[in-house]
Amino acid sequence: MELENIFFKKCNTSxxxxxxxxNDAEELTEDFKYRHFDNHAKxxxxxxxxxxxxxxxxxxxxxxxxxxxxxxxxxxSPIGNSIVVDxxxxxxxxNPVKYNTIESVDFDVNFIxxxxxxxxxxxxxxxxxxxxxxxNESGSIFLHLPAYTCKRWLPGIHSHxxxxxxxxxxxxxxxxxxPSTDRNIVIDKLVKNYFNNIKSFYTGDNSIIVMAxx
Numbered sequence: 549m550e551l552e553n554i555f556f557k558k559c560n561t562s563x564x565x566x567x568x569x570x571n572d573a574e575e576l577t578e579d580f581k582y583r584h585f586d587n588h589a590k591x592x593x594x595x596x597x598x599x600x601x602x603x604x605x606x607x608x609x610x611x612x613x614x615x616x617x618x619x620x621x622x623x624x625s626p627i628g629n630s631i632v633v634d635x636x637x638x639x640x641x642x643n644p645v646k647y648n649t650i651e652s653v654d655f656d657v658n659f660i661x662x663x664x665x666x667x668x669x670x671x672x673x674x675x676x677x678x679x680x681x682x683x684n685e686s687g688s689i690f691l692h693l694p695a696y697t698c699k700r701w702l703p704g705i706h707s708h709x710x711x712x713x714x715x716x717x718x719x720x721x722x723x724x725x726x727p728s729t730d731r732n733i734v735i736d737k738l739v740k741n742y743f744n745n746i747k748s749f750y751t752g753d754n755s756i757i758v759m760a761x762x
Contacts, residue, residue, distance in 0.1 A: 573598075573698045573753040595625040595640075600692050600751030601663050608661070608690065615658045618650065618682070620675075621665025630661060650678040658684050663692035664755075667701070668712045672733060673741075680742045683762045689743065691758040693718045696732055698754035703731045718756050720748055 590596050593605045601608065611617075612628030619627050623634035623645050632639050633647045647653050650660075660679050669675050679689055694701045696717035706714040718735045719726030726732060735758055736748035743760035751757050 573694075573755070574700065593627075595622075595627045597625060597627065597663055598692060598755055599753045600755045600757050601627075603751060604690075604757070611659055611688075611690075612661075616655075617659035617661060618653060618657050620650065620660060620662035620679075621668070622661070622663070627661060627663075630659075631657070650675070650682050653682060656684040656687075657682060658687040660687070660689045662690070664694055666691065667694050667703075667714045667716050667718070670715050672716065672738065676739065676742045680762065685762055687762040689739075689758070689760050691735070691739070691756075692751075693735060693756045693758070695719065695750060695754045695756050696727055697750075701754070720750065720756060723750075 593602050594609070608627065612630065617628065617630040618633050619630035620633045622630065622632050623636040623639040625640050626632050631647060631653060632643075632645050633650055633653065634645050635648055636645055639645055660683060666672055666675060683689070694714070694717070696702065696719050700706060701714055702717050703714045715731075717727070717732045719732055721734050721737045726734070735756060736746055739748075739758055739760055740746055743762065745761045747757075747759045749757055
C-alpha cells in the first residue's frame with residue numbers, strides 16, 4: 549500500500565477521482581507523465597502502461613501468472629511473462645523480438661493482451677481473426693484502445709516515426725456522441741463478430757477496454 553499511496557500523492561488526486569476522470573490524456577497532465585516514466589508506477593504493474601491497464605492490474609497479474617499469453621505491440625514495455633509480438637527488433641529490456649505477427653507464434657495461447665496498438669494497424673478485422681485463431685478454446689482477450697475523445701490521437705493528427713501513424717479512432721456502441729466516420733470503429737460491435745461474452749467500457753486516459761472470450 550505504501551507504493552500505491554505514493555502513486556496517488558504524486559498524481560495530486562484521490563484514488564476515486566483518479567479513476568473516474570476519463571479525459572486526462574488530452575492535456576498531458578502531470579499524472580500522465582508520472583505513470584509513464586516513474587519507477588513507482590512500474591513497480592505496481594510491472595511495466596509502464598496506461599491508467600486503464602493499471603486499474604486492472606490485479607486481474608491482469610492473476611491471468612498472466614496462470615496463462616501462456618501474447619502481448620501484441622508490447623515491445624516498448626512488456627507485461628508479465630508474455631510473448632511479445634511486435635514490429636520492433638528489440639524489447640524494452642533489449643531482448644530480441646522473435647515474433648512479428650500473431651500467426652508466426654507456432655503454438656496456441658489462452659490470453660492475448662494489447663494496449664494502444666490496434667490504432668496503428670490498418671487491417672483490424674484481420675488482427676481480430678488472427679487473435680481468435682491463435683487462442684485455445686478457453687482463451688480470452690484484453691484490448692486497451694484510444695478513444696475518439698482525445699483529439700490529438702485522431703487519425704490524420706497523430707503520427708509517430710517509430711510506431712506508425714494512427715489509422716483509427718475507437719468508440720462504443722452505447723455512445724451516441726461518437727463520430728460517424730469511416731475512420732472511427734465501434735470496437736465492441738466489431739469484436740462481437742469474432743468473440744463472445746463481450747465486456748466493454750470507457751476508462752481513464754481517454755481510453756476503452758474490451759474484454760472477451762473465444
